[in-house]
Amino acid sequence: MKLPSFLTTRRASIAHVLAATLLCGAAAPTVLAQDKEPVKIGVLTYFGGGQIGGATIVGAAQMAVDDFGGTVNGRKIELLQGDTQRKPDVALTIAREWIEREKVSTIMTNAISPITLGLVDLVKKAKIPLLIAGPGSEDLTGTACSAFSTQFVWDAYSLPRAVINGFASQGAKTFYILTTDNAFGKSLEANVREFVTATGGKVVGVSRHPLGMQDYSSLILTAQASGADVIALGTTGEDMVNVIKQSNEFGVMQQGQKLALLTASINDIHTLGLKTAQGLRMVSPFYHDRNDETRAWSKRYMEYQKTSVPPSHLEAGVYTAVTQYLRLAKATGGTDGEKIMARFKTSPVTDFELKNVSRRDDGTMLRPMYLVSIKTPAESKAPWDYYKIEKVVPPEQAWRPAAESKCSLLRP
Numbered sequence: 001m002k003l004p005s006f007l008t009t010r011r012a013s014i015a016h017v018l019a020a021t022l023l024c025g026a027a028a029p030t031v032l033a034q035d036k037e038p039v040k041i042g043v044l045t046y047f048g049g050g051q052i053g054g055a056t057i058v059g060a061a062q063m064a065v066d067d068f069g070g071t072v073n074g075r076k077i078e079l080l081q082g083d084t085q086r087k088p089d090v091a092l093t094i095a096r097e098w099i100e101r102e103k104v105s106t107i108m109t110n111a112i113s114p115i116t117l118g119l120v121d122l123v124k125k126a127k128i129p130l131l132i133a134g135p136g137s138e139d140l141t142g143t144a145c146s147a148f149s150t151q152f153v154w155d156a157y158s159l160p161r162a163v164i165n166g167f168a169s170q171g172a173k174t175f176y177i178l179t180t181d182n183a184f185g186k187s188l189e190a191n192v193r194e195f196v197t198a199t200g201g202k203v204v205g206v207s208r209h210p211l212g213m214q215d216y217s218s219l220i221l222t223a224q225a226s227g228a229d230v231i232a233l234g235t236t237g238e239d240m241v242n243v244i245k246q247s248n249e250f251g252v253m254q255q256g257q258k259l260a261l262l263t264a265s266i267n268d269i270h271t272l273g274l275k276t277a278q279g280l281r282m283v284s285p286f287y288h289d290r291n292d293e294t295r296a297w298s299k300r301y302m303e304y305q306k307t308s309v310p311p312s313h314l315e316a317g318v319y320t321a322v323t324q325y326l327r328l329a330k331a332t333g334g335t336d337g338e339k340i341m342a343r344f345k346t347s348p349v350t351d352f353e354l355k356n357v358s359r360r361d362d363g364t365m366l367r368p369m370y371l372v373s374i375k376t377p378a379e380s381k382a383p384w385d386y387y388k389i390e391k392v393v394p395p396e397q398a399w400r401p402a403a404e405s406k407c408s409l410l411r412p
Helices: 012-035 055-068 088-102 113-126 160-169 183-198 217-225 237-249 266-272 292-305 313-332 337-344
Strands: 039-045 075-083 106-109 130-132 149-151 174-180 202-209 230-234 258-261 281-284 369-374 387-393
Touching: 039 055, 039 088, 039 313, 055 075, 055 292, 055 313, 075 088, 088 106, 088 113, 106 113, 106 313, 113 130, 113 149, 113 183, 130 313, 160 183, 160 230, 160 258, 160 281, 160 369, 160 387, 174 183, 174 217, 183 202, 183 230, 202 217, 217 237, 230 237, 237 258, 237 266, 258 281, 281 387, 292 313, 313 337
Parallel strands: 039 075, 039 106, 106 130, 130 149, 174 202, 174 230, 230 258
Antiparallel strands: 281 369, 369 387
């Protein structure tokens, strides 16, 4: 049966085994015994996302595999990659193919939240770990939490909370929310309302938009007319960049309103340029220039990828997630998903960025966050020198408290 063209699974190692069988004759059974069952890791991402996603995500995963030595428990590690095309039906077809025919040991998802929510049920039935680095819906560790899913980087609670509190501490009382019209956006909107109310402020309006929209003028004008002290942007990637650029054209910030970036990455800031982005505030889970360890790892990453673009929190998160999975596979002596997830409870992550970070039973990696402001062109002393870290936000202030979680796995 011919596979659909969007299935981009690599089978190099399988081809090598078949070739060895034909060429080696009597020696073939020995080769097959060693190589017929590689540890397969499926990487789902979107290859049309500009500077991040696609090749950078796969590259970060491959770097983790290579740094691990390329094998685990005597078995070769093989990466499979799939382009989600931002379509749930496409992504879930790829995932089913991987689970049923390729027998993947784990899936690494950098897909959007609606796709990842669909993956949760698939991996739960297959009893394999789902490594999450990118999708931000809080449902992934809330109503849809699973003993097999782990959120490694951020969610719709951890990023906006410190930003909203920061603006409130500076006197902001009214907020307007502009966000995407999907599961992630709705989760983000609900959390922003919660945070604003907790500070004694008020949400004066909301606008929602589909992914990939080009003209935001009507939404921006509505937000501007609201007179809100702060416009909270729950958009991501190219959408967010376009909103900010068009907001500048309408003089939103020049007229005194502030923009709160709820889900931005350093690549977004680079696209905007410091002249446009200076003074904006956001929360980041990772900064390549934070200390000597992050700088050293980021330098290796750029050399490995043959790029001058430093890693964002997504590439760093993918590397950490894949490395942690391989460590646990090695520790348990195999790829049994239940054993690996059980081992997670006693195996916190310590690496170039995270220090003794544990997985909570709802799947949350309790990592700290960083409240940052964007430097002015004069303050930036080197390429990609964009962030001023204003505050390290400890895990207990960054993530939703367990007592407030909607995850059934946290209930007595």
